[in-house]
């Protein structure tokens with residue numbers, strides 16, 4: 433019986449030099465791998481080079497991932513390269529955090545159930561009970577962890593315990609309305625995505641739609657970003673916007689904004705899960721199909 437071919441994603445970042453693409457693709461060619469997808473980008477401001485390669489090893493049974501790791505490590509030392517390799521069949525494990533507004537949670541679980549989101553869901557955590565019945569109806573664990581200003585440290589410690597116990601790869605703040613501490617942000621660095629309900633950098637904070645209404649904007653939007661200690665300042669993964677009329681109240685802006693939030697968050701989570709996003713300082717490089 434023919435062994436199952438293995439599909440891998442290789443990510444690389446290093447100072448730009450001639451020969452990076454040739455070296456990487458040559459190594460894959462010389463070892464019998466076929467490239468399924470390849471994208472690269474040079475940031476002229478930093479002279480940093482970014483590359484994402486999806487390749488297939490038809491002879492995976494005879495060549496475990498560590499063999500590829502050894503080869504890529506050799507190349508990395510030559511270029512002083514930061515790199516990662518991922519088995520594309522291994523889906524990242526998500527912990528979704530939510531407060532009272534469930535539209536992004538509903539949307540993510542629908543896409544997951546429909547096989548449209550290449551992830552596993554380890555569970556849902558919330559500081560309220562509102563979403564319990566929906567989550568448990570979807571057969572998922574619900575962790576109700578209420579929080580006050582005085583109990584935040586203990587509550588966050590319990591969230592960190594959940595992340596470790598369930599081997600969580602990504603925490604998604606799907607309208608989780610609590611500001612994470614510096615310690616929590618360090619613990620979740622690069623593996624926590626938030627959906628902010630405005631087109632950042634406009635209207636940071638807890639009530640962006642009311643700020644937008646006060647300002648009289650003609651477009652509203654949403655921003656998915658990695659979470660950092662600086663509120664709503666983390667590296668942006670995806671954004672979108674839509675036209676609104678002067679006639680809409682702040683409450684109506686909240687309602688029409690939901691769809692943009694859901695679509696933006698779903699794209700950002702999918703791209704992170706497909707290893708299409710590479711950090712570029714306070715920004716990101718996103719090798720995504722629009």
Ligand SMILES: Nc1nc2c(c(=O)[nH]1)N[C@@H](CN(C=O)c1ccc(C(=O)N[C@@H](CCC(=O)O)C(=O)O)cc1)CN2
Pocket residue numbers: 605608609610611612613617626627628629637638659660661662663664665666
């Ligand atoms: N360290 C970070 N934590 C969080 C971020 C972030 O960027 N960095 N994003 C927020 C989400 N968010 C906006 O997108 C947001 C959530 C909550 C607040 C806020 O002021 N919360 C109050 C309490 C509000 C309440 O109880 O309803 C607070 O925490 O004191 C602002 C922005 C998620 N966390």
